[in-house]
Amino acid sequence: MEFPILSDIVVIFALSTVVNLVFTKLKIPTVVGYLLTGILAGPHLLALVHGEHEIEVLAEIGVVLLLFTIGLEFSLKHLLKIRKIVFLGGLLQVLVTAGIFYVISQFYDLSWQTSLFIGFLVALSSSALVLKILQERSELSSNYGRTILGVLIFQDLLLVPLLLFANLLGKNEVHIVHELLLLGLKAVFIILLVYVGNKWLLPKLLHIIAMTKNQELFMMSIFLICLAIALITSQLGMSLAFGAFLAGLMISESQYSHNAFSNLIPFKDTFTSFFFVSIGMLLDLRFVLDNYQLVIFIVVLVMGIKTVVAGGAGFMLGHTLRGTVLVGLALSQVGEFSFILAKIGLNNAIIDDYFYQLFLAVAVITMSFTPFLMNVSRPLANALLKLPLPDFLINGLFPLKEIEIPDINNHLVIIGTDTSALKLSLMAKLNNLHHVSVIFDPILAKEKMDKGDLVVYGDAVNEPILKKAHVDTAEIVLISVGRLIPSMAIIEKVRGLNKKAYIIARSKYIQNMEQLYMLGADQVLPEKLEIAIDLFNRILVKKLYPQKEVNRILTHIRNLNLGEFSERDIVNQPSIFDELMHMNISAIKIEVDSPVDGKSLSDIQLRSKTGVTLLAIKRGTAIIEHPAPDTILRYNDIVYVLGDPEQTNWAFELFDKELCE
Numbered sequence: 001m002e003f004p005i006l007s008d009i010v011v012i013f014a015l016s017t018v019v020n021l022v023f024t025k026l027k028i029p030t031v032v033g034y035l036l037t038g039i040l041a042g043p044h045l046l047a048l049v050h051g052e053h054e055i056e057v058l059a060e061i062g063v064v065l066l067l068f069t070i071g072l073e074f075s076l077k078h079l080l081k082i083r084k085i086v087f088l089g090g091l092l093q094v095l096v097t098a099g100i101f102y103v104i105s106q107f108y109d110l111s112w113q114t115s116l117f118i119g120f121l122v123a124l125s126s127s128a129l130v131l132k133i134l135q136e137r138s139e140l141s142s143n144y145g146r147t148i149l150g151v152l153i154f155q156d157l158l159l160v161p162l163l164l165f166a167n168l169l170g171k172n173e174v175h176i177v178h179e180l181l182l183l184g185l186k187a188v189f190i191i192l193l194v195y196v197g198n199k200w201l202l203p204k205l206l207h208i209i210a211m212t213k214n215q216e217l218f219m220m221s222i223f224l225i226c227l228a229i230a231l232i233t234s235q236l237g238m239s240l241a242f243g244a245f246l247a248g249l250m251i252s253e254s255q256y257s258h259n260a261f262s263n264l265i266p267f268k269d270t271f272t273s274f275f276f277v278s279i280g281m282l283l284d285l286r287f288v289l290d291n292y293q294l295v296i297f298i299v300v301l302v303m304g305i306k307t308v309v310a311g312g313a314g315f316m317l318g319h320t321l322r323g324t325v326l327v328g329l330a331l332s333q334v335g336e337f338s339f340i341l342a343k344i345g346l347n348n349a350i351i352d353d354y355f356y357q358l359f360l361a362v363a364v365i366t367m368s369f370t371p372f373l374m375n376v377s378r379p380l381a382n383a384l385l386k387l388p389l390p391d392f393l394i395n396g397l398f399p400l401k402e403i404e405i406p407d408i409n410n411h412l413v414i415i416g417t418d419t420s421a422l423k424l425s426l427m428a429k430l431n432n433l434h435h436v437s438v439i440f441d442p443i444l445a446k447e448k449m450d451k452g453d454l455v456v457y458g459d460a461v462n463e464p465i466l467k468k469a470h471v472d473t474a475e476i477v478l479i480s481v482g483r484l485i486p487s488m489a490i491i492e493k494v495r496g497l498n499k500k501a502y503i504i505a506r507s508k509y510i511q512n513m514e515q516l517y518m519l520g521a522d523q524v525l526p527e528k529l530e531i532a533i534d535l536f537n538r539i540l541v542k543k544l545y546p547q548k549e550v551n552r553i554l555t556h557i558r559n560l561n562l563g564e565f566s567e568r569d570i571v572n573q574p575s576i577f578d579e580l581m582h583m584n585i586s587a588i589k590i591e592v593d594s595p596v597d598g599k600s601l602s603d604i605q606l607r608s609k610t611g612v613t614l615l616a617i618k619r620g621t622a623i624i625e626h627p628a629p630d631t632i633l634r635y636n637d638i639v640y641v642l643g644d645p646e647q648t649n650w651a652f653e654l655f656d657k658e659l660c661e
Contacts, residue, residue, distance in 0.1 A: 004050060004051050004054075005051045005054045008048075008049045008050060008051045008054065008055060009058075011041055011048045011049055012037060012041060012049065012055070012273075012274070012277055015037045015040060015041055015048075016033065016034060016037045016273060016277070019033040019034075019036055019037050019040075020033040020034075029133075029371035029372070029375070031129060031132065031133070031276055031370075031371050032368055032371055032372075034273050034276035034277050034280065035276050035277075035279060035280040035364065035367065035368050036280060037277050037280060038276065038277040038278060038279060038280020038281040038282075038283075039280040039281070039283050039285065039364075040280075041277070041281065042280060042281030042282070042283070043281065044281075044283065044284040044285055044286065045285060049281065052278075052281065055274060055277065055278050055281070056278050058271060058274040058278075059271075059274040059275035059277070059278040059279075060240060060241075060275075061271045061274075062128075062268070062270075062271030062272035062273065062274050062275040063127075063128045063240070063241045063244075063272065063275050063336070064226065064227070064230050064240050064241055064243075064244040065226070065244070065264060065267055065268040065271055065272065066128055066131065066132060066135075066241075066268055066272050066275075067127065067128075067131070067241040067242070067244045067245040067248065068226045068230075068244040068245065068247055068248040068264070068268075069135070069248060069261055069264055069265070069268050070131050070135060070140065070149075070245060070248060071244065071245040071246065071247060071248020071249040071250075071251075071252060072248040072251055072252050072257050072260060072261045072264075073135065073140055073141075073248075073252070073261065076194070076198050076249045076250070076252060076253060077253070078141070078146070079153075079249060081146075081443075082146045082147075082149070082150045084317075085146060085147050085150030085151070085317060086150040086151075086153050086154050086157075087154060088316075088317065089147060089150055089151050089154070089313045089314070089316075089317050090150060090151045090152075090153070090154020090155060090157075090158075091154065092312075092313045092316060093123070093151050093154075093309055093310050093313040093331070094120070094123045094124075094154065094155060094158060095123075096309045096312070096313070097119070097122060097123040097305065097306060097309045097310075098116070098119035098120045098122070098123045099119065100119070100305055100309065101115075101118055101119040101122045101123070101305070102115045102116050102118070102119040104301075105118050105119065113169045113350055114350055114351055114355075116169065117166065117169055117341075117345050117350045117351065118351070118355075120162055120165070120341070121334075121338050121341055121342060121345070121359065122302055122306070122334060122338070123155075124155050124158075124334065124335040124337050124338045124341075125151070125152060125155060125306070125310075125331040125332075125333055125334070125335045126333050126334070126335040126336050126367055126370070127152045127155070127156060127241065127335065127336070127337075128241070128272065128275055128276075128336055129276075129333065129335075129336075129367055129370055129371075130148060130152065130330050130331065130333075130370065130374075131148075131149065131152065132272060133330075133370075133371060133374055134148065134149075134330075137483075138418070138482060142417065142441060143319070143323060143440075143441040143442060143443055143444075144314070144319065144323045144326040144327050144330075146443070147314050147317060147319065147323070147327050148327055148330050148331060151310065151313065151327075151331060152331075153245075155335065155337070156238075156239060156241065156242040156245070156337070157242070159238065159239055159242070159337050159340075160183060160186075160237050160238050161183070162341060163237070163340075163341070163344065164179055164183070166341055166344045166345060166348065166350065167344070167348070169345075169348070169350050183237075186236045186237065186238075189236070190233065190236070190238075190246065193229075193232070193246075194246050194249060194250055197229075197250035198249065198250045198252075198253055201250075202225065202250050202251055202254060203253065203254045203255075205221070206218075206221070206251070206254050206256045207254075207256075209221045210256055215263075218256075218259070218260075219260075219263055222251075222260045222263070222264070225247055225250075225251065226244055226247045226248070227244075228247075229243050229244070229246060229247035229250070230243035230244040230247060231243070233246065239337065275336070279336065279339075279363075279364055279367060280364065282339070282360050282363075282364060283360060283361060283364040283365075284357060284360070284361070287357045287358075287361060288361050288365075291358070291361075294358070295358070295361050295362065295365070298358065298362050299362050299365050299366055299369075302332075302334065302362055302366060303332040303333065303366055303369065303373075304332075306328075306331060306332045306333070307328040307329055307331075307332040308328065309328075310327055310328045310330075310331035310332065311324040311325060311327055311328025311329075312324075312328075313327070314326075314327035314328065315396065315397065316397070318396050318397055318398040318442065319396055320394060320395055320396045320442075321381065321384060321385060321389065321393055321394045321395075321396075322378075322381040322382075322385065322459070323396070324396075325377055325380055325381040325384065326374075326377045326378070326381065329373040329374060329376075329377045329380075330370070330373075330374055330377070332366065332369075332370065332373060333363075333366035333367045333369070333370045334359075334362060334363035334366050334367070335363075338359070338363060339360075339363065342356055342359050342360070396442075398442075403449060403454070403455065405436060405454055405456065405468055405469060405470060407470065407473075408434060408436075408470055408473065409470075409473045409475075410434075410473070410474070410475040411434045411435055411436060411470070411473070411474055411475060412428060412433055412434065412435035412436075412474065412475065412476045412477075412478065413435065413436050413437075413438065413466075413469050413470075413471055413474045413476070413477045413478070414428070414435055414436070414437045414438070414478050414480070415437075415438040415460045415477070415478065415479045415480065415481065415490060416438075416439075416478075416479065416480035416481050416482075416506075417439050417440060417441045417444055418480055418481075418482060420480045420506065421437070421478070421480040422444070424478065424480070425437050425448070425453065429453065435454070436454045436455070436456060436469040436470065436474075437453060437454065437455045437456070438455075438456045438458065438460045438465060438466070438469050439455055439456070439457060440457070440458060440459045440460070442457060445457040456468045456469045460479075460481075460486075460490045460493075461486055461489045461490055461493070463493050463496075463497070466490075466493055466494060466497060467497070471494055471497050471498055471501065472497045472498050473498070474498060474501050475501065475502065476501065476502045476503075476504065477494050477498070477501050477502070477503050477504070478504045478505075479491060479494075479503065479504070479505040479506065479521075480505075480506045481506070482506060482508055482527075484507070484508075484512050484515070484516075487505055487506075487507070487516060488515060488516065488519055491503060491505060491516060491519040491520050491521050492519050492520065494520070495519065495520030502522045502523070503520060503521045503522050503523070504521070504522065504523045504524075504525065505521045505523070505524050505525070506524075506525050506527055507524050507525065507526050507527065508526070508527050508528065509526065509527075509528065510526045510528075510529060510561060510562065512526075513526060513562070526561075526562075529558075529561055529562075533554055533557060533558070536553075536554070536557070537550060537554060540553060540554075584642065584643065584644065584645070584648070585615065585640055585641070585642055586640070586641055586643070586648045586651070587618075587638050587639070587640055588638070588639045588640075588641060588651060588652060588655050589636070589637070589638050589639075590633055590634065590635055590636065590637045590638075590639065590655060591635070591655075591656075592635060594635070594655055594656065595654075595655070596633050596654065596655055597633060597634065597635050598632065598633070598634070599632070599633055600629065600630050600631060600632050600633070601614065601627060601628075601629050601630070601631050601633070602629040602630065604633070604654065606641075606651065606654065609650070609654060610641075610643070610647050610648075610650035610651040610654055611643055611644075611647040611650065612641040612642060612643035612647045612648060612650075612651045613641065613642040613643065614627065614639065614640075614641055614642075615640045615641065615642050616640045617631065617633070617637050617638070617639055617640070618637065618638040618639075618640070619634065619636075619637050619638075639655070
């Protein structure tokens with residue numbers, strides 16, 4: 001029995017492994033490696049893959065899983081928050097782009113039908129490519145990430161009307177009123193399906209399944225929900241990918257969404273690779289070589305115009321110059337749904353084979369350039385900010401009203417917009433810990449300002465922003481940015497302003513810790529390691545390990561992973577208590593009006609009166625081990641003593657006012 005699809009998969013995996021191994025060494029994005037794999041293995045070059053249709057099916061599954069995980073990560077509440085971006089920003093970007101390319105096409109004596117079709121063909125961008133990159137960077141929830149997602153969602157919603165429009169341009173018989181009415185009914189049905197599923201149906205269903213404690217059953221149910229809803233939307237004429245995104249939104253509010261997300265990542269990454277391979281297989285290198293001047297001109301024209309239009313849409317929505325550049329470059333390519341439209345256009349004679357091949361070449365090349373453009377977008381924006389540009393262009397059309405931060409000392413400064421930074425700010429507020437947040441996201445900044453929080457809006461890489469947050473007088477500065485280069489720049493600026501501040505920084509990887517420490521960080525938390533340690537801590541606690549043994553184990557794990565940097569770690573470091581495993585240790589708190597409050601250890605003669613041995617004093621978060629005789633006891637101190645039960649009772653009596661009387 002022969003399995004041709006299996007041999008094709010082996011070829012793709014083998015080529016992808018070799019290409020991406022080389023590309024990883026050269027620090028070239030893996031997406032480009034998958035596209036190159038498709039070009040090499042495709043019918044136009046080495047012709048190593050024969051089951052093109054089967055590969056396209058696997059590619060479609062990859063896009064479905066990608067959009068499903070994005071829906072899980074985003075949530076319906078977030079989608080409702082960006083509804084203005086979806087409809088206003090998306091409509092502006094699509095109509096202006098289509099209009100410009102319609103006018104350009106008219107200069108080449110094309111029919112109005114072909115010109116209009118080309119306009120909409122070029123207007124669409126790649127959801128699969130751009131959202132994958134944003135997800136890998138953890139930037140989906142950033143200000144510019146939300147705008148990009150909103151525009152891409154609008155483009156996906158527009159696919160159905162564009163398919164109908166393509167049939168009209170092809171002069172096929174279409175009852176326009178009937179089709180529009182049917183489209184409206186489908187939209188109402190989908191909205192109701194998402195609302196009911198998100199509110200009642202799926203949370204209860206997943207709870208019932210989760211209570212079985214069968215992980216296999218849980219994953220099967222997740223796949224079922226994803227594929228079933230994708231299939232329903234496909235039957236309604238929409239894309240499978242958009243249906244999968246809706247399925248993710250419906251589950252996103254459930255307490256089980258994180259479990260589903262983490263388990264789907266390996267499947268999503270594997271199948272998504274087939275999508276980029278299948279795109280690469282479409283490119284005919286002979287056509288590109290025969291028409292290289294035209295192809296280069298059209299690629300530059302398309303990416304240039306789309307960058308300006310998409311960036312302009314972002315600017316109209318209130319983005320700063322930096323956000324405008326990031327949005328524009330991220331949406332500068334031609335998207336995967338354009339391939340569907342182009343095929344319909346070819347079949348309906350709206351475009352001929354020459355324009356179809358030109359479109360394929362331009363689309364694949366623009367997608368290949370996108371990862372590089374997104375990598376250079378921030379440095380490019382920083383370079384543009386150095387030019388003498390007008391304030392409205394730098395700060396956007398709707399700059400946030402700045403709040404005056406009062407002169408404060410010994411406070412906490414929290415820098416970052418990720419979940420960790422936002423939750424830390426909330427914890428500090430609930431515990432009345434004076435703090436200032438530095439946030440480079442106008443939407444989040446405005447939300448926190450409306451709640452009365454002290455917020456400085458801006459990029460913490462810039463020294464004036466740090467000065468507004470009074471970093472120079474801060475006691476602790478927490479940097480939760482994630483990306484290495486900005487973190488390094490912020491640490492350097494903070495240390496330049498404040499030599500005494502205790503700087504805590506978050507790092508994604510252990511290998512980045514040395515650079516952050518060298519620039520002046522006092523504590524660096526490697527994110528991946530800390531998550532693993534936290535999970536293992538919970539396992540040990542559940543298995544009833546003594547706390548001091550837990551501390552020993554976790555400290556050993558940190559020492560193995562952090563090496564020379566383990567000495568700087570202040571979490572779960574062994575103290576004197578860990579050395580006294582077989583002793584009876586008691587803690588005595590000094591209450592209000594205690595007779596020992598304000599007295600030194602030599603004054604109270606603890607050992608001679610009670611027989612206990614004083615081990616340590618806890619004052620706030622600090623531990624005073626082996627305290628000196630002249631150490632003064634204070635209200636709220638916790639005194640740790642070693643002794644038998646009778647000796648300990650005498651010590652309690654000595655510290656208690658009522659018992660003394």
